[in-house]
Amino acid sequence: MSFPDQLTNDLKSALTSVGITELPTAPTVTVSQDTRFGDYQSNIAMVLAKVEKKNPRELAQQIADHFPEDSISAKPEIAGPGFINFRIKPEVFAAHIENVARDPESRCGHTPVAEAKTIVLDFSAPNVAKPMHVGHIRSTIIGDTLARIARFSGHHVITDNHIGDWGTQFGMIIHGWKTILNTSELENDPITELLRVYKTINDQCKADESVRNLCKAELVALQAGDEENLQIWQRCVELSIAGLKGIYEKLDIHFDHWLGESAFNGRLAPLVTRLIDEKIAEESDGAICVFFPDIKALKDRPCLIRKADGGFLYATTDLATIDFRVQEWQADEIWYVVGAPQQLHFQQIFEVAKQMGHKVALNHIAHGSILGDDHKLMRTRSGENVQLTDVLDEAVSRSRAAIEAKNPGLSDDEKDDISEIVGIGSVKFAELSQHRMTDYVFSWERMLALTGDTAPYLQYSAVRIQSIFRKLEKPQEEIDTLLTTSPVTLSENAELELARQISRFPEIIPTVLDGFRPNLLCTYLLDLARAFHSFFEACPVLKAEDKSTINSRLVLAHATVRTLTTGLSLLGMKVPEKM
RNA sequence: GCGCCCUUAGCUCAACUGGAUAGAGCAUCACACUUCUAAUGUGAGGGUUACAGGUUCGAGUCCUGUAGGGCGCGCCA
Numbered sequence: 209m210s211f212p213d214q215l216t217n218d219l220k221s222a223l224t225s226v227g228i229t230e231l232p233t234a235p236t237v238t239v240s241q242d243t244r245f246g247d248y249q250s251n252i253a254m255v256l257a258k259v260e261k262k263n264p265r266e267l268a269q270q271i272a273d274h275f276p277e278d279s280i281s282a283k284p285e286i287a288g289p290g291f292i293n294f295r296i297k298p299e300v301f302a303a304h305i306e307n308v309a310r311d312p313e314s315r316c317g318h319t320p321v322a323e324a325k326t327i328v329l330d331f332s333a334p335n336v337a338k339p340m341h342v343g344h345i346r347s348t349i350i351g352d353t354l355a356r357i358a359r360f361s362g363h364h365v366i367t368d369n370h371i372g373d374w375g376t377q378f379g380m381i382i383h384g385w386k387t388i389l390n391t392s393e394l395e396n397d398p399i400t401e402l403l404r405v406y407k408t409i410n411d412q413c414k415a416d417e418s419v420r421n422l423c424k425a426e427l428v429a430l431q432a433g434d435e436e437n438l439q440i441w442q443r444c445v446e447l448s449i450a451g452l453k454g455i456y457e458k459l460d461i462h463f464d465h466w467l468g469e470s471a472f473n474g475r476l477a478p479l480v481t482r483l484i485d486e487k488i489a490e491e492s493d494g495a496i497c498v499f500f501p502d503i504k505a506l507k508d509r510p511c512l513i514r515k516a517d518g519g520f521l522y523a524t525t526d527l528a529t530i531d532f533r534v535q536e537w538q539a540d541e542i543w544y545v546v547g548a549p550q551q552l553h554f555q556q557i558f559e560v561a562k563q564m565g566h567k568v569a570l571n572h573i574a575h576g577s578i579l580g581d582d583h584k585l586m587r588t589r590s591g592e593n594v595q596l597t598d599v600l601d602e603a604v605s606r607s608r609a610a611i612e613a614k615n616p617g618l619s620d621d622e623k624d625d626i627s628e629i630v631g632i633g634s635v636k637f638a639e640l641s642q643h644r645m646t647d648y649v650f651s652w653e654r655m656l657a658l659t660g661d662t663a664p665y666l667q668y669s670a671v672r673i674q675s676i677f678r679k680l681e682k683p684q685e686e687i688d689t690l691l692t693t694s695p696v697t698l699s700e701n702a703e704l705e706l707a708r709q710i711s712r713f714p715e716i717i718p719t720v721l722d723g724f725r726p727n728l729l730c731t732y733l734l735d736l737a738r739a740f741h742s743f744f745e746a747c748p749v750l751k752a753e754d755k756s757t758i759n760s761r762l763v764l765a766h767a768t769v770r771t772l773t774t775g776l777s778l779l780g781m782k783v784p785e786k787m
Numbered sequence: 788g789c790g791c792c793c794u795u796a797g798c799u800c801a802a803c804u805g806g807a808u809a810g811a812g813c814a815u816c817a818c819a820c821u822u823c824u825a826a827u828g829u830g831a832g833g834g835u836u837a838c839a840g841g842u843u844c845g846a847g848u849c850c851u852g853u854a855g856g857g858c859g860c861g862c863c864a
Contacts, residue, residue, distance in 0.1 A: 212803095238803060238806090239803075240807090241802090241806090241807075241808095241809095241810085242807080242808085244807095245807070249806085249807090251805085251806060254806080254844070254845085255805095257844085258843085258844080264844075287807080288806085288807050289806085289807080289844060289845075290844085291806075291807070335864075372864065375863075375864060376863060376864080377863090377864085469864090492861080493861075493862080494862085495861065495862050497861070497862095504790095505790060505791085506790095507789095508789075508790095508860080509789095509790085509859095509860060509861090510861065511861090512861050512862055514862085515861090515862040516861095516862060517862080519862080521861095521862075521863080521864085522863075522864050525864090547858095548791080548792065548857095548858070548859090549857095549858050549859060550859085550864090551790095551791060551792085551858090551859075552790080552791080552859055552860065553859090553864090555791095574792090576792085576793085576857095577857085577858080579857090583856085583857085584857090585857085585858080607826095610826065611826095613826095614824085614825090614826060615824080615826095630826090641800085641801090642799090642800060642801080643800080643801075645792070645793080646793085646800075647792090647793075647856095647857065647858090648799085648800090651799095654799070657812090657813080658826060659812085659813085659826060659827095660811085660812040660813060660826095661800090661801095661811065661812045661813090662812085662826085664826050665812095665826070665827090667826085668824080668826050668827075669827090671824070671826095672823075672824060672827085673823090675823060675824055676823045677823095678823090679823055680823095715803085716803085719803055722803090722804090723803090723804080725803090727800095727801080728801095728803065731801065731802085731803090731811085732803095734811075734812090735811095738811090741827060741828065742828070742829090744823075744827080744828085745819090745827075745828045745829080746828090748822085748823070749823060750823050751822085751823070765823095786824080787824085787826075
């Protein structure tokens with residue numbers, strides 16, 4: 209259990225001793241911003257004082273006087289208008305560090321949730337036959353991280369890449385395939401050739417209505433089951449998926465399922481029939497719509513589920529997909545990591561799902577947009593977007609250059625591995641370290657920075673620790689014994705601050721899932737790494753005065769690297785041995 | 788027109804959901820490598836949290852209004 213959870217329990221029992229059993233809100237314990245105010249603090253006395261019309265400081269004092277002696281905190285102190293400040297006993301910190309260093313499962317003090325849920329995570333979902341551009345990076349990386357963290361927390365997570373493999377774009381692609389396809393280029397570099405075909409026909413469509421009609425006809429034929437068109441479609445999907453998998457491989461992101469839109473084609477017509485039968489949907493101007501007269505925000509915004517021409521829409525597929533995920537996977541929750549512009553769409557389909565009787569908890573985890581130089585949204589259609597694969601390649605080559613400059617003595621293989629780990633890590637961390645709702649203008653500089661609050665800063669602290677253990681020059685078994693038997697004592701400020709940060713890991717993980725906020729984990733890891741770098745400068749490990757200090761600091765360093773590595777792995781990032 | 792989201796240091800961003808003196812990085816300046824890896828550390832300067840009210844012991848955070856920006860609103864996904 210995390211320290212604030214333990215303190216909250218102690219606080220509750222103190223409140224009971226004082227005679228307060230009915231609380232307006234659950235008492236909360238938060239970290240102190242400044243260690244002058246202890247390690248953690250609670251404002252419960254001020255909250256209660258307001259309700260009970262009592263003096264907050266007196267109430268705080270009463271609570272402090274009844275605080276359990278065996279708590280992880282020393283006797284609480286009262287400060288300011290009525291804060292209750294807790295200072296964790298140094299031996300509690302020390303014991304925690306020992307546990308983190310020795311835990312065979314390397315959970316860094318975190319305990320899995322009591323109630324595991326089945327969570328389906330829908331993210332990335334690129335369109336087929338168009339390469340991923342930088343705009344896709346957010347959903348992909350945020351979704352993967354949330355999947356990792358939910359899994360680490362003990363949930364049953366199912367990731368599904370709901371690719372756009374069935375839509376109007378295929379009208380254009382099939383028409384292009386039949387008219388302007390360069391087959392040797394297609395073999396050479398399928399993704400680029402498919403993009404060229406798509407872009408060319410797209411431009412033609414804009415200028416020429418007859419082309420538009422030809423595309424429409426191809427689409428209708430495809431949807432009607434035309435043999436030739438189906439084969440072309442199939443081939444496109446295969447080629448695209450192969451290309452996508454290359455990128456996901458580089459990113460170290462993997463999906464349990466790839467159930468694209470086409471997988472639900474058979475469910476669309478019955479679904480619409482059902483919605484009509486249950487009086488949820490009705491006909492309007494030839495289309496089938498769901499209206500929401502009772503919901504203020506959706507009053508004039510019906511959800512279309514069937515076009516007047518009989519075709520189905522985005523919302524139809526998404527609703528059919530919910531059915532599937534609930535029936536086949538027993539989903540308790542479905543999380544959609546999709547950009548904020550689609551908020552209305554999700555409000556609508558969530559409401560329809562509710563009316564259909566679904567109990568599943570549906571969450572749209574919205575994120576901001578990546579903007580172009582003109583501060584406008586990057587559009588796939590403009591075609592001039594920076595491709596994701598170029599960003600990754602550039603990231604790797606920039607970190608390669610940094611390694612050449614900083615550590616030229618390494619072998620070429622080592623340099624390759626490290627530049628991959630650092631480069632990809634940099635892109636991921638740049639994305640994850642900011643609030644997901646923030647819009648930002650794409651810049652190479654920003655996404656690929658290698659100094660300051662970045663991936664290499666975190667990776668470098670792990671590398672420094674590993675270097676200490678290498679310098680020990682002892683066999684692994686001896687090191688393991690040392691780590692499992694040496695007691696930890698924390699006397700220097702830098703040691704205490706480092707231990708304090710390590711101890712915070714268990715309390716961070718739930719807050720990340722609470723608000724779907726990976727940036728909180730990033731901030732935490734930066735704090736942890738900063739505490740380590742300070743410790744590293746202030747406290748020699750191998751050259752400490754005496755044997756017990758050396759061993760104590762080795763355990764502390766090991767607990768640090770474990771927590772760092774675990775935290776980074778939850779962000780989908782790796783740590784090199786050297787850099 | 789209606790709805791949702793933004794506006795915090797010169798720049799890029801945080802702020803654990805109402806807490807104490809609003810924090811980091813970049814950039815600037817000054818120090819620290821014969822030392823466990825300087826992709827680092829120590830310190831300095833930098834703020835009317837867009838603006839105006841309100842709620843209360845206490846507001847960047849909540850409510851109202853104003854200005855500026857983005858996005859979305861029936862047959863695309």
